[in-house]
Amino acid sequence: MLAVAVALVAGGCTSGGNDPGPAPTLAGGAAALPGPVPGGLALRPAPTDSPVAPRVAGTLTDGSPLAVADLWAERPVVLTFFSSWCTTCAQRQDGFSELARGYRDRVVFVGVAGEDEPDGVQAYLREHRVEYPVVLDDTGTIWRSYAVREPPAVVVVAKGGALLRGWPGGVDAAALDGALRELVLAP
Amino acid sequence: MRRSRYGRLAALLPLLLSGVLAGCGDDDEPRAARTVRVLVRDINIRPEGVDCAGTGPYTYFHNKAPYRVVDSDGGTLAEGVLPPGKSVRTFEEDLEVERIPTFCEFAVPVRVARREAYRLVVDDRPPIDLTEDSSAGPALVAVVPS
Numbered sequence: 647m648l649a650v651a652v653a654l655v656a657g658g659c660t661s662g663g664n665d666p667g668p669a670p671t672l673a674g675g676a677a678a679l680p681g682p683v684p685g686g687l688a689l690r691p692a693p694t695d696s697p698v699a700p701r702v703a704g705t706l707t708d709g710s711p712l713a714v715a716d717l718w719a720e721r722p723v724v725l726t727f728f729s730s731w732c733t734t735c736a737q738r739q740d741g742f743s744e745l746a747r748g749y750r751d752r753v754v755f756v757g758v759a760g761e762d763e764p765d766g767v768q769a770y771l772r773e774h775r776v777e778y779p780v781v782l783d784d785t786g787t788i789w790r791s792y793a794v795r796e797p798p799a800v801v802v803v804a805k806g807g808a809l810l811r812g813w814p815g816g817v818d819a820a821a822l823d824g825a826l827r828e829l830v831l832a833p
Numbered sequence: 834m835r836r837s838r839y840g841r842l843a844a845l846l847p848l849l850l851s852g853v854l855a856g857c858g859d860d861d862e863p864r865a866a867r868t869v870r871v872l873v874r875d876i877n878i879r880p881e882g883v884d885c886a887g888t889g890p891y892t893y894f895h896n897k898a899p900y901r902v903v904d905s906d907g908g909t910l911a912e913g914v915l916p917p918g919k920s921v922r923t924f925e926e927d928l929e930v931e932r933i934p935t936f937c938e939f940a941v942p943v944r945v946a947r948r949e950a951y952r953l954v955v956d957d958r959p960p961i962d963l964t965e966d967s968s969a970g971p972a973l974v975a976v977v978p979s
Contacts, residue, residue, distance in 0.1 A: 731897040733884045733917050761892050786892075795877055795888040815879060815932065 673771035674780030675708030680751045683720050687752055688832035692808035699801070699809040700791040704758070704781035707767060712781055714756060718803050722753045722810075722830040724822070727789060727799040729762045730770035734816055735798045739774040741819030746778045753826060756781065760789045760797065804830060862946040868972045869902060869941040869953060869963065876923060878932045884917035885937040891977060893956040894918065894939060900955045902963070902973070904948040911943040915955065945973075 671677050703713040717723050726742060728735040746755035757780035759767045764782060771780060783789055792801055798816030802825060803809055810829045817825075873887040873894050887894030896917040902910045918937035945951065951973050952960035963973035 729886075729895070731895055732886070733896060761886070761895060766897075795875075796886045796892070815883075 672708040673768055673776060674757060674778070675706050676710035676779070677708075678706075678777055678779045679712075680717070680721075680754050682751065684751055687721065689722065689805055689830055690832050692804035692806060692810065696804070696808035696810060699803040699807050701807070702788045702791050704783055704788055707764065707771070707780050707782060712756075712779060714781075714803075715807060717754045717756065718805060718807050720805065721751075722805050722826070723803045724749075724753060724755045724826070725758055725792065725801040725803065726755060727758045727760065727792070727794045727797050727801075728770075729760060729797045730766035731762070732797040736770070736774070738798065738816060738818050739770075739776065742822070743775045743777065745819045745823055746776075749826070750777075753830065754778065758783050758788050758794075760786055760794070802826065802829060864944040864946050865971065866942065866944050868970060869900075869939075869943055870966075870972050870974045871939045871953065871961070872921070872974075872976045873918065873937045873939070874923075874976060874978060875937055876934050877920075877937070879920045879935045880931050881920055881922050881933060881935060883920050885920045885935070886918060887937055891937075893958055894937065898956050900941065900953060902943055902945055903952050903954055903960065905950045905952070910945040910948065910951070913941070913943075915939055915941060943973075 699718070701713070701715045703711065703715075706712050714723060714725070724746075728739070742755070749755070755778040757771075757776060757778060759780055760783045762782070767780065767782065770776070781788060789795075792799070792812070794814070800813045800817050800822060801809070802811045802822075811825055871894070873891045875888045875891050877885070877888045879885055884896070886892065886896065894915065896915060898915045899912070900915050901912040904910055916939065918939045920935040921938050923934045923936055951963040951965075953963055953973075953975060954960050961975045961977060962979075963975050966972045966974045
């Protein structure tokens with residue numbers, strides 16, 4: 647009986663002896679990192695009295711390392727702090743995903759998931775078509791660096807690392823779009 | 834083959850179900866509807882009345898976090914996942930700003946058998962004593978930190 651059960655289970659793990667093929671790409675991993683900065687990207691100079699954004703590093707959903715300062719060395723960055731169980735995050739996420747697609751390669755969105763599980767994060771990213779890189783902040787280090795106490799929260803960092811604006815409690819996509827036009831994109 | 838396996842499963846189903854239900858106490862015991870209300874006094878700045886999660890030492894209080902209501906022997910009386918909390922003001926004074934100091938309150942409807950004492954376990958953390966309170970309907974309440 648046991649042998650039959652083992653055979654049934656093992657049979658379910660193969661497909662006729664063929665290789666299972668490559669693992670599916672995880673949403674939020676290295677494949678979601680931006681491409682080259684578009685030529686002619688015109689940005690506003692950051693105010694000289696802006697504080698410096700905390701330089702943080704973490705691990706993307708697929709295990710790839712990410713130093714966020716490497717991204718803002720070339721272009722502005724939007725950090726979106728979220729959790730897959732956060733109802734307000736979910737209500738605003740579709741708008742954020744669309745906005746991030748519109749700004750792709752010009753302004754980089756980076757999700758920072760905290761108080762969460764990788765499976766829950768993946769389901770959330772796929773449900774809301776999140777196509778930007780996402781750090782799993784298991785230890786809460788990045789959240790604490792930006793004084794994030796609960797999701798959602800959003801931070802805008804200028805090219806070069808000046809901290810331009812933060813929204814504890816989050817912000818909707820339309821207001822964020824307006825702020826990006828006002829703070830980072832040259833008219 | 835498939836029909837045979839499903840037939841065997843169907844035969845086992847009552848046994849499996851009885852095992853699951855046994856984990857939540859004696860089926861013959863009458864159960865009463867209560868609301869478990871937990872006020873997480875984290876004093877976080879939020880608008881009043883919005884979805885919230887615990888902050889600081891209470892980040893494990895959040896939407897979808899697993900919970901159990903247990904008796905003094907640790908027996909499970911009810912279990913599930915928490916809903917989102919709702920932010921409640923910490924004091925009545927009108928500060929004339931949208932974001933004010935708030936607590937995060939969770940309210941969970943449960944059906945539990947009668948016991949002398951109840952405790953709440955969230956995300957397998959140490960149990961929190963619940964107190965019976967009927968001031969706003971039958972409830973089991975706690976304040977953290979107490």
